Amino acid sequence: MPEGRALKGGGAPPVRRENVASEPGDAGRGELQILEEHVHWENEAARLLLAKVRLPGKAGETKEQFRVTPGATHEDGVVVVPIDERDRIVLVRQFRHPVRMWMRELPRGARERGETPEDGARRELKEELGLELVESWTLGRIATDSGQQRGIPFLLVARVRRGGETDPDDSESIDASFAYSFSELARACASGEILDSFTIAAVTRLLPHFDGERFEYKPGVVR
Known part of the structure; x- marks a missing residue:
């Protein structure tokens, strides 16, 4: 059951409302x-x-x-948290046209129709960082702009290793990558150094899976 004390409209609704699509709605x-x-x-x-x-x-x-x-050839996207052999989290620096800014962020992108979240994560890691996905686990899904976007991307965390050169998409502009310990990334998000909402959300989902700076995935946390 969801936690939190109701301040308004408290009672249980006749049908489940939260986190369930309702189309066309009532x-x-x-x-x-x-x-x-x-x-x-x-x-x-x-x-x-x-x-x-x-x-x-x-x-x-x-x-x-x-x-x-x-669009017709795409499905809800995927965001991947790359964890290297030293339990560091790897971010890219990418120029984003809508905000006209260079942003430090986790690798992410749209999934092609029929592509699984893991396959999408594997492709994004290769394209943006030249990394190979070794093993991945789900961190659920995140709606980062529910006021305008219907898409609810999948969030994965993945053990990675070096896999050769990057293979960037023609429409992307990535000029650097950065490795953070978990505490460093949490501070960067809290201080406003990181503006990307996907990355900030990922830090919250990662909390149960880090003991200090050591990563170990704990199944059963995500509902």
Whole structure:
């Protein structure tokens, strides 16, 4: 059962609400109910959907909403936490067009249709760092922008080893990589040195799996 003390709307709902997709939704249950939705723009990687939704508790009032979903050839992405032989976490520095910034972040990317999260992680490690995935474990999924993005990427942690040269995607600009101990990365996230939300979220999910600076995956933590 979820923890936390309810401050408003406390009682248990008749059906499970949290972390479960509801499409088209039901305004009678307090949800934004999709009445109609169409593709406004798309390419292979992404689609921008515009929807007319009925608002809850507004006597049938409607409003336009948008969301971004994976494109026809892609699925929810994957974020991978590379752990090297010294239990350090490896980040890349990449230029991100939407924010127009160089960002230190974990390797990540979209998955191709039919690609498993582990296969996606293996490909991203090769492309961005030239690393080989030895073994991987799940850290669940993360919704880093639930206000606009439909995608909920998979988060994996992986033991890695050197695997040759990088094989970067043509659309990516990566100029460096950095190795952090767990405590160093946690401090960098807490201080604001790291802005990437995927990396900040990963530190939280990694907490049960580090004893000081030593990594050991503990199964059964992620629900």
